[in-house]
Amino acid sequence: KQEVTQIPAALSVPEGENLVLNCSFTDSAIYNLQWFRQDPGKGLTSLLLIQSSQREQTSGRLNASLDKSSGRSTLYIAASQPGDSATYLCAGLSGGYQKVTFGIGTKLQVIP
Amino acid sequence: GAVVSQHPSRVICKSGTSVKIECRSLDFQATTMFWYRQFPKQSLMLMATSNEGSKATYEQGVEKDKFLINHASLTLSTLTVTSAHPEDSSFYICSAVRVTPYEQYFGPGTRLTVT
Numbered sequence: 283k284q285e286v287t288q289i290p291a292a293l294s295v296p297e298g299e300n301l302v303l304n305c306s307f308t309d310s311a312i313y314n315l316q317w318f319r320q321d322p323g324k325g326l327t328s329l330l331l332i333q334s335s336q337r338e339q340t341s342g343r344l345n346a347s348l349d350k351s352s353g354r355s356t357l358y359i360a361a362s363q364p365g366d367s368a369t370y371l372c373a374g375l376s377g378g379y380q381k382v383t384f385g386i387g388t389k390l391q392v393i394p
Numbered sequence: 395g396a397v398v399s400q401h402p403s404r405v406i407c408k409s410g411t412s413v414k415i416e417c418r419s420l421d422f423q424a425t426t427m428f429w430y431r432q433f434p435k436q437s438l439m440l441m442a443t444s445n446e447g448s449k450a451t452y453e454q455g456v457e458k459d460k461f462l463i464n465h466a467s468l469t470l471s472t473l474t475v476t477s478a479h480p481e482d483s484s485f486y487i488c489s490a491v492r493v494t495p496y497e498q499y500f501g502p503g504t505r506l507t508v509t
Contacts, residue, residue, distance in 0.1 A: 286437075293412065313496070314496075314497075318500075320505040323399075323488060323505065324502070324503070325500065325502035325503035326500045326502075326503070327488065328500070331497065345400075371437070371438070373438075377496070381407060381440065382428070382440065382489070382498060383440075384430075384437045385437060386436065386437040386440075
């Protein structure tokens with residue numbers, strides 16, 4: 283059974299700082315890994331999706347990496363802004379390409 | 395990217411009543427949709443897999459008679475919470491599967507409050 287863990291649970295940084303969010307998963311037979319953003323009381327916004335054959339994906343100030351052998355993924359946010367404040371979720375797709383398992387998320391606060 | 399909508403976005407109902415939530419894939423056909431539930435400060439948990447034209451598959455611990463799922467077309471799945479109770483208050487999110495390339499697209503969610 284896939285388990286997804288995110289560390290830290292919460293993070294507070296000053297504006298402009300670069301930061302890394304961590305995600306680990308137990309089942310290396312992962313089809314893809316996806317990072318989402320969730321604002322309070324809102325749904326999910328997909329940020330980056332990394333296929334199992336890929337090692338990283340980039341979009342603007344965001345870079346996500348995937349290391350299947352170690353069961354880890356990281357989300358790097360460069361030059362953080364107050365608008366980046368949200369909860370960031372990672373989710374792994376495995377189990378015959380059907381089961382998505384979510385981490386509990388990292389709550390990020392970027393202080394102006 | 396592909397778009398998945400949910401309706402309603404928020405609903406408040408009285409205990410004992412039933413509530414229907416719709417999930418639509420707007421620009422692709424989805425033979426498979428998923429329903430998730432998120433309690434405060436917890437992760438999204440898969441409730442059930444909805445397959446077009448067949449019965450839904452429920453995860454362990456999810457009551458199939460309480461959470462009725464109907465996937466009547468390739469673009470619409472509905473979740474009906476029957477005889478709702480305050481403990482059913484939660485955030486419900488659906489996703490629709492696009493096969494080629496394989497990806498799940500998530501809806502914006504429905505906030506259910508049972509009073």
